[in-house]
Amino acid sequence: MDGFEPNTGVIVLAATNRPEVLDRALLRPGRFDRMVVVDAPDVDGREAILKIHVRNKTLAPEVDLRRIAQETPGFSGADLANLLNEAALLAARRKAQQIGQRDLEEAVEKVVAGPERKSRRLTHEDKVRVAYHEVGHALVAYYTPGSDPVHKISIVPRGRAALGYTLQIPEGDQYLINRSELLGRICGLLGGRAAEEVIFQEVSTGAENDLERATQMARRMICAYGMSDKIGLAHFASRTTSPWLGPNGDGEFSDRDFSEETAKLIDEEVRRILADSLNSAKQILNDHRMELDAVAQTLLKSETLDAKAFLALIKDKTST
Numbered sequence: 315m316d317g318f319e320p321n322t323g324v325i326v327l328a329a330t331n332r333p334e335v336l337d338r339a340l341l342r343p344g345r346f347d348r349m350v351v352v353d354a355p356d357v358d359g360r361e362a363i364l365k366i367h368v369r370n371k372t373l374a375p376e377v378d379l380r381r382i383a384q385e386t387p388g389f390s391g392a393d394l395a396n397l398l399n400e401a402a403l404l405a406a407r408r409k410a411q412q413i414g415q416r417d418l419e420e421a422v423e424k425v426v427a428g429p430e431r432k433s434r435r436l437t438h439e440d441k442v443r444v445a446y447h448e449v450g451h452a453l454v455a456y457y458t459p460g461s462d463p464v465h466k467i468s469i470v471p472r473g474r475a476a477l478g479y480t481l482q483i484p485e486g487d488q489y490l491i492n493r494s495e496l497l498g499r500i501c502g503l504l505g506g507r508a509a510e511e512v513i514f515q516e517v518s519t520g521a522e523n524d525l526e527r528a529t530q531m532a533r534r535m536i537c538a539y540g541m542s543d544k545i546g547l548a549h550f551a552s553r554t555t556s557p558w559l560g561p562n563g564d565g566e567f568s569d570r571d572f573s574e575e576t577a578k579l580i581d582e583e584v585r586r587i588l589a590d591s592l593n594s595a596k597q598i599l600n601d602h603r604m605e606l607d608a609v610a611q612t613l614l615k616s617e618t619l620d621a622k623a624f625l626a627l628i629k630d631k632t633s634t
Contacts, residue, residue: 326346328346354388354389354390355389355390355391356487357380357383357384357387357486357487358383360382360383360386360389360394361379361380361383363391363394363395364379364382364383364394364398365379367394367395367398368398368413371398371402371413372411372412372413373412373413374412374413374414374415376414376415377413377414377415377418378415381415382397382418382419382422384483384485384486385419385422385465385483386422387483387484387486387487387488393425396425397418397421397422397425398413398418398421400421400424400425401413401417401418401420401421402417404417404420404421404424405417423466423468423472423481424472426481427472427476427479427481428472428476429472430470430471430472431470431471431472434471434477436469436471436477440477441469441614442610442614443510443514443518443520444469444477444478444520445469445478445610445611445613445614446509446510446513446514446606446610447478447506447507447509447510447520447521448467448468448469448478448479448480448506448613449467449509449606449609449610449613450505450506450507450508450509450510450512450595450599450606451467451480451502451503451505451506451509451524452464452467452480452505452609452624453505453509453598453599453602453605453606453609453628454501454502454504454505454508454595454598454599455480455482455498455502455505456624456628457598457602458498458501458502458598459494459498460492460494460495460498460499461482461495461498461499461502462482462483462484462485463482463483463484463485463621464480464481464482464621464624465481465482465483465620465621466480466481466618466619466620466621467479467480467481467609467613467618467619467624468480468481468617468618468619469613469614469617469618470617470618477520480506482502493535493539493541496531496535496539496541497587497591499531500528500531500532500587500588500591501591501594501595501598502595503524503525503527503528503531504521504524504525504528504588504591504592504595505595505598505599506520506521506524507521507524507525507592507595508592508595508596508598508599509599509606511596512596512599512600512603512606513606525588528588528591529584529588532583532584532587532588533580533584535587536550536580536583536584536587537549537550537580538550542583544579544582544583545576545579545580545583548572550571550572550576550580604631605627605628605631605632608627608630608631609624609627609628612627
């Protein structure tokens with residue numbers, strides 16, 4: 315591959331999911347004649363992939379693969395194959411002869427949020443806090459324009475750390491997000507923290523992941539997308555070096571290309587966006603306190619609420 319000797323009849327194929335760490339010499343013209351970028355499949359592609367992987371599986375008549383494809387944006391082919399294997403295991407555990415829609419829906423939740431942890435028992439006080447936290451996410455998302463629809467709310471512990479979760483599924487593949495939609499997502503992420511402040515006047519450690527995701531989103535709005543009037547249009551994202559050149563040769567480090575004064579302004583803008591979003595979430599919950607209490611009390615009894623039950627509770631309270 316030195317470029318000086320002809321090698322006719324030799325075909326070299328290579329694949330990677332980390333193109334950003336490849337040596338520039340390897341990517342020079344003449345090294346590889348074709349570069350094929352394989353993106354994550356869209357909803358039609360996901361449906362086609364699901365149909366391929368169900369050929370050797372028995373499905374119930376009510377199974378809607380199109381709906382599963384719509385509920386799995388960002389899933390790769392391997393993710394979808396794993397999802398169907400999980401659904402088959404769930405069907406086998408309940409000694410069913412066919413994979414049903416319920417098995418597929420449960421498999422989506424298992425892949426996204428992790429397996430149920432039935433052995434993790436919460437005290438009543440903790441369950442009440444988790445219920446209000448999750449309903450806070452759902453209610454703020456419902457009343458925030460541009461938010462993804464709420465698909466399910468649960469206070470059943472899943473995965474390694476989640477004591478509950480609110481599953482939001484977009485209605486379709488989305489390739490561009492505007493500023494108001496990003497602010498709406500941040501507001502929704504802080505809905506759980508806002509609910510704890512509104513109901514208990516004291517916060518807990520349950521919002522750690524929400525704060526991490528909201529902070530990352532706010533920082534990217536400012537540094538990568540130029541969505542801050544105070545900071546301006548410049549791109550301030552840090553450059554990350556190759557992992558082979560990191561500290562001690564085994565890690566990555568970022569080379570910041572902006573001043574300390576700019577860094578301070580960015581930090582101030584991040585804090586402002588988060589504070590404004592939290593205040594907006596608290597205002598929504600205070601304005602809809604009856605729905606917050608009603609949905610949380612119902613969730614405590616049933617432990618899970620699907621979209622239909624959630625919307626019915628909201629409409630019932632708004633009509634009274």
